[in-house]
Amino acid sequence: MPQTVLITGTSTGFGKATAEHFAAHGWNVVATMRHPASGDALAALPGVLVNRLDVQDxxxxxxxxxxxxxxxxxxxxxxNNAGFGLFGLFEATPREKIQEQFDVNVFGxxxxxRAILPHFRARRSGTIANVSSGAGVFALPMIPxxxxxxxxxEGFSESLSYELASQGITVKIVEPGGVLDTGFGSRSASEAGRMNVPADYEAFATATLKVFDGLRSKRLATSQDVAKVIFDAVTDGTDRLRYLATEDIRPLVEARRQTSEETYMALMRESFRV
Structure with missing residues (x-):
């Protein structure tokens, strides 16, 4: 019998590519999105059920x-792929947008x-793969x-992994950086376009945006590359927790995890010094 995966946020980007990748490898796919009308191409694939799922509902x-x-x-x-990136200075971000960021990326x-766990516990098996980010490993300004x-x-997933191991359930974290072809940035860009930068921050914001331009120039991966890592994480049969999905963020991930606190902080502060 084919296995079945439910994926959130499959209308574009990582989610769509992941749904296609699982389907191509013989899995049944519950491809969910806020607006199922966007899923006609996925619905035409064998073994794919397109369904409405809004993580805020x-x-x-x-x-x-x-x-x-x-x-x-x-x-x-x-x-768990659905998510978006809120871009802007903390001081300039309205509280309701902060609430929305956590409603989608964490509480959703x-x-x-919580909704899938009774089913997994009854079967004493199941895998949960949560799509994080390089920004779940190292912190950057303008996206606090x-x-x-x-x-x-990341903290929730790691803690949860210890609890659910007792029930035969595995938790995975996939950490992508930037990719060439995702639609993820469109919502972030629209948020940035509405950002009000207090005058005191203008020099810092300008310098930081140049750093982000440099980071974007290092993007080489595609959504399909990330989808393959997600598939491998779900299917490798191990209890490994974290998977780095794109090479562009490896230097910062290694700086965070493999150097001293002093070395890492000096590197980051120098990167964003005005």
Whole structure:
């Protein structure tokens, strides 16, 4: 019997590529998105069920899971991919946008996990793959809320992995950086376009945006590359927790995890010095 994966945020980017990759490898796929009308191409693939799931709408989460189980008999894995990046200075970010960032990137993931756990526990198996970010490993200015949400996701996922191992359930964290072809940046760009920069920050913001331009120039991976790492994480049969998905962020990840605190902080402060 083919295995089944439920993936959130499959209308574009990593989510769409991941749904296509699993389907190409013979999996049944519950491809979920806020607006299922965007999923016609996925729905045409064998073994793919396109369904509505908005991580800010709990009934839609529960319904998508129930319909996936009804269609395919069981769900073997969940990929929490839905998310967006809020760009801008903390001081200039309205509280309601901060709430939205955590509602989508953290609380939405928690709600999907809580909804699937009774099914996984009853079967004494299941895999949860949470898509984090390089910004879940190292912090960058101008994205403090996105960074905070991904740090929270990493901590939640690691802690959860210890709890769920007792139930035969595996947790994975996939950490991508920038890619060439994702639509992820469009919402971030629209947020940035509405950003009000207090005059005192103008020099810092200008210098920081130049650093981001340099980071973007190092992007070589595609959404398909990230999808392959997500697939490998779900299917490798190990209890490994973290997977680096793109090479562009490796230097910063290694600086954070393999050097002293003093060395790492000196590197980062020099990078963003005005």
């Amino acid at each position: 709990l009934p839609s989460i529960e319904q998508a899971i129930a319909e996936g189980i009804e269609r395919f008999g069981a769900i073997d894995a969940v990929v 993931v928690m709600d999907v996990v 809320l996105y960074t905070a949400s991904k740090f929270a996701l």
